[in-house]
Amino acid sequence: MNKQWILSDTHFGHSNIIKYCNRPFSNADEMDKVMIQNWKDTVKEGDIIWHLGDVAMCGMKDKDKLSTLIHSLPGYKKLILGNHDHSDINRWREIGFDEVYPYPVIINKFFILSHDIVFLNENVPLHNIHGHLHDKNIDSKCYTNVSVELTDYRPIDLDVLMKIIIEENN
Numbered sequence: 001m002n003k004q005w006i007l008s009d010t011h012f013g014h015s016n017i018i019k020y021c022n023r024p025f026s027n028a029d030e031m032d033k034v035m036i037q038n039w040k041d042t043v044k045e046g047d048i049i050w051h052l053g054d055v056a057m058c059g060m061k062d063k064d065k066l067s068t069l070i071h072s073l074p075g076y077k078k079l080i081l082g083n084h085d086h087s088d089i090n091r092w093r094e095i096g097f098d099e100v101y102p103y104p105v106i107i108n109k110f111f112i113l114s115h116d117i118v119f120l121n122e123n124v125p126l127h128n129i130h131g132h133l134h135d136k137n138i139d140s141k142c143y144t145n146v147s148v149e150l151t152d153y154r155p156i157d158l159d160v161l162m163k164i165i166i167e168e169n170n
Contacts, residue, residue, distance in 0.1 A: 005043050005075065005155035008052035008115065008131020009082070009147040010035055012069060017057070021134045021149050031153075032069075038154035039073050049075040049155055051097070052131040052146060053082020053115030063095065070096030080105060082115035082131065104128075111162060117143060127165050129158075141169060 011017040012035070015028040025031035043049050056066050070077065079085070079097040089100040104114035110125070112118050116132045120142040128143050135149040144165060146156060 002046045002048060003044070004158035005047060005049040006052065006113070006129065006146050006158040006161065007039075007049070007148055007151055007155045008145075009054045009134055009149070010051070010056070011054055011084070012056040012066070014057035017134075023149065023153075035148065035153050036069070036073065038152075039075075042155045043073070043075040045074045047075045049073075049077055050113055050158065051077065051079045052113060052129070053080050054084045054131065055079065055082070057084055063091070067095045080113055080115055108162060110166070127169065129161070129165075 012032050013028050017023060018025050018028070018031060023031060025034065039049075055070075073096070077097045078099040078101070079092055080101045080103075081092070085092070089102065092100040104112050104118055106112050106126075110127060112126055112128045114128060114130045117130050117138065118128045120126055120128055122140065122142060124142070126142070129146055130143065131145065131147045133145050134147045137143070137145050137150070144161065146161075148154070
């Protein structure tokens, strides 16, 4: 059975994200190499991986360079566009994502996958798995942040995460 993985806010090629979010890297090349290797060590070719946006910035905006990077990463890649992923869906497909969504997606009737948070309250029977906040969390059982700063700069097992969330919310 193929696994599902999830992560957000890789910001490939973005030097300033290192200081903004206190990432433990000396430069963007080192950061990119670690995240690429973590992806390759985690995701297998038949697996599905959800990227919740803000794929790349700065030097990685070069379409050919970014396309080479994304195509080198294993897995069936699904992207929910983030606030820094400015361009049309077809460009992201050409770059190497198999599916691209401009809006949040609901999976398993309970989980909203999004880049930015979707406003919920504890009376709504949904849970938002998101990125965008980087190293910050919302103090509510309605939200789980999967930005790379909180996942050790690697994809995490989405099925395990959903199971934990369901157990915690029962």
